[in-house]
Amino acid sequence: xxxxxxxxxxxxxxxxxxxxxxxxxxxxxxxxxxxxxxxxxxxxxxxxxxxxxxxxxxxxxxxxxxxxxxxxxxxxxxxxxxxxxxxxxxxxxxxxxxxxxxxxxxxxxxxxxxxxxxxxxxxxxxxxxxxxxxxxxxxxxxxxxxxxxxxxxxxxxxxxxxxxxxxxxxxxxxxxxxxxxxxxxxxxxxxxxxxxxxxxxxxxxxxxxxxxxxxxxxxxxxxxxxxxxxxxxxxxxxxxxxxxxxxxxxxxxxxxxxxxxxxxxxxxxxxxxxxxxxxxxxxxxxxxxxxxxxxxxxxxxxxxxxxxxxxxxxxxxxxxxxxxxxxxxxxxxxxxxxxxxxxxx
Numbered sequence: 001x002x003x004x005x006x007x008x009x010x011x012x013x014x015x016x017x018x019x020x021x022x023x024x025x026x027x028x029x030x031x032x033x034x035x036x037x038x039x040x041x042x043x044x045x046x047x048x049x050x051x052x053x054x055x056x057x058x059x060x061x062x063x064x065x066x067x068x069x070x071x072x073x074x075x076x077x078x079x080x081x082x083x084x085x086x087x088x089x090x091x092x093x094x095x096x097x098x099x100x101x102x103x104x105x106x107x108x109x110x111x112x113x114x115x116x117x118x119x120x121x122x123x124x125x126x127x128x129x130x131x132x133x134x135x136x137x138x139x140x141x142x143x144x145x146x147x148x149x150x151x152x153x154x155x156x157x158x159x160x161x162x163x164x165x166x167x168x169x170x171x172x173x174x175x176x177x178x179x180x181x182x183x184x185x186x187x188x189x190x191x192x193x194x195x196x197x198x199x200x201x202x203x204x205x206x207x208x209x210x211x212x213x214x215x216x217x218x219x220x221x222x223x224x225x226x227x228x229x230x231x232x233x234x235x236x237x238x239x240x241x242x243x244x245x246x247x248x249x250x251x252x253x254x255x256x257x258x259x260x261x262x263x264x265x266x267x268x269x270x271x272x273x274x275x276x277x278x279x280x281x282x283x284x285x286x287x288x289x290x291x292x293x294x295x296x297x298x299x300x301x302x303x304x305x306x307x308x309x310x311x312x313x314x315x316x317x318x319x320x321x322x323x324x325x326x327x328x329x330x331x332x333x334x335x336x337x338x339x340x341x342x343x344x345x
Contacts, residue, residue, distance in 0.1 A: 002345075003119035004326050007054045009047050014326050017056070017119070022069035025126030027076060029084065034117040034323075035060030035147035036333055036341040038178060039267060042244075044330060046269050050112040058118030059086035059111035060342075062137055062146035066121075074129045083146045084117070084124060085133025085153065085300045086110035101296035102157050118326065120345045133300040138308045144318050144342045145307050148181065152303040153295035155181050155265075159189070160299075161292050162238055162261045166190035171227070171236040171255050172212075174243030175203035177317065177340040178265065180210045182240050184312040187211025195230050197223070197251075198243070206339045209316045218251075227255060235260060244268040246275035253281040264291040318342050 090106035175198035235257030321329035
């Protein structure tokens with residue numbers, strides 16, 4: 001089968017690899033579509049602390065069940081179309097026992113522990129069947145939209161932890177895939193005003209299509225003045241950092257209003273993760289800085305319902321490629337010339 005194999009940072013290709021067999025208690029799935037996530041892009045460029053190269057990446061997956069493994073006891077049948085959340089929770093830690101799966105201390109993930117979905121077939125382990133997130137793809141829902149369920153789930157978790165977005169003045173740093181998902185989600189949930197900051201005109205245009213009221217190019221010298229005008233000098237109720245940029249974090253501290261919330265959503269490459277910032281702004285402005293990652297099954301279910309409702313035009317940010325054209329699609333994504341690449345098999 002064809003698979004995307006990452007051999008080293010900036011060294012990857014589409015190759016022939018052995019077709020997997022259905023694992024005991026698990027599933028073999030013919031991949032229909034797999035999205036390219038921001039963490040995938042970081043793995044392509046810098047590697048990943050949880051990924052031992054060479055490796056098949058990809059965790060935003062939709063597909064069709066073609067085989068079940070020995071002793072399989074799950075509810076899914078051969079021929080069913082499914083969305084596959086990549087996480088398997090441990091069910092044993094203090095958080096899982098309280099139902100707070102988004103805080104699981106020992107979760108494992110497809111694309112990290114198990115080979116990923118940027119391939120023609122993927123083996124879904126028993127752990128992901130019994131402890132993870134698998135949902136039927138609703139009839140008529142495009143598989144490319146189905147690949148957005150996983151990243152949108154994390155956005156939903158983040159917004160919930162930040163107190164929601166209804167009637168709030170919101171600033172989003174970053175108009176990449178996740179910045180656009182945050183924007184669409186905030187708009188669907190009643191944000192008062194959404195301002196998106198980036199320096200990439202096509203991505204800023206995409207943010208407008210997803211519901212931003214204003215966009216600001218932060219490569220211009222007076223962009224901070226523009227932001228102050230938009231927020232009427234008071235700052236934003238909620239600031240979402242959807243870009244792995246130390247400078248963006250420092251700016252977020254200045255943009256948030258007194259008592260405001262900053263959602264630290266972006267994962268930083270290790271070499272950028274330690275930097276100087278004015279902590280006094282957090283202290284004296286009484287800011288709440290909240291980090292979130294992954295999601296619980298309830299978030300995954302909410303995400304699929306929202307995408308299925310067609311309430312948000314997420315299709316506007318997707319560019320489709322064949323898996324065989326992975327290198328072309330990945331290059332455009334890495335160069336920020338497109339918003340969201342999804343690969344079809």
